[in-house]
Amino acid sequence: MRVIFNGELKSINDVPASSSGWLEGEGIFETVKSVGNKPFSLSRHIARAQSSAVALGITISNSDQISQGVSDLFAAVPHGLGMLRISFDNQGNWLAVHMPYAEQEKSCNVRMHPGAVTGDVHKRFPYTNRLEILEQARFAGFDDAIVVNGQGNICEGSVTNLIAKIDGQWVTPPTTDFVLPGIIRQILIENELVAIESIPADRLAEITSAFFISSLRLSHAISSIDSRPLHLSHAFGEEIKALAHKYSVG
Secondary structure, eight states, X not given: OEEEETTEEEEGGGSSBOTTXXXXXXXXXXXXXXXXTEESSHHXXXXXXXXXXXXXXXXXXXXXXXXXXXXXXXXXXXXXXXXXXXXXXXXXXXXEEXXXXXXXXXXXXXXXXXXXXXXXXXXXXXXXXXXXXXXXXXHTTOSEEEEEOTTSEEEEESSSEEEEEETTEEEEOOGGGSOOOOHHHHHHHHTTSSEEOOEEGGGGGXXXXXXXXXXXTEXXXXXXXXXXXXXXXXXHHHHHHHHHHHTOOO
């Protein structure tokens, strides 16, 4: 697999990374959807990474260098539908990989993850704790999980943001509940399609419809929570996807 490492096209075997495209050590990362070999909202992802880098004391390249590296990578490793991951370690290295991606067509049956989870406003790696939540849910017979923070508020999915419909209003938890400031989440907020509101876990039964949202899935309908059926809001899901496509370039 060919990758971009510190701005240069290299083989994955020649850089300090796993075969699945994760840099060694610790750092921050961005995951970006590509369609027709074009990344969605790349500038927003780079800006979020730069903001996290400043907060965490990580040195990363400037936006022009990163964008050029992504352009070089897409020329060398094209995909009609892909996943771009750009990671920045705490030693000043950065890696970009472009891999094929398959859409998740079916709605998902989810469970509430047992036990409180400490969230993070920064997208950090290693990402094993989040992937383990997803794997545990699947082992239990579900597609994914919703997590609750130490204050008893519903936060997000295992690897996604969450929006939920309560009393006829679409809401998403605030970052003060330690949720990631996701790109699709921010676009929905800017377009006044969702309100920011904490969701105490004791209001779970009031959720009538819900989606996981992320830069990869865009909108992924939740059909049930702990086996309680939810209404599938297909039209709103398509509206989210259309809005994401509007912001697809840049």
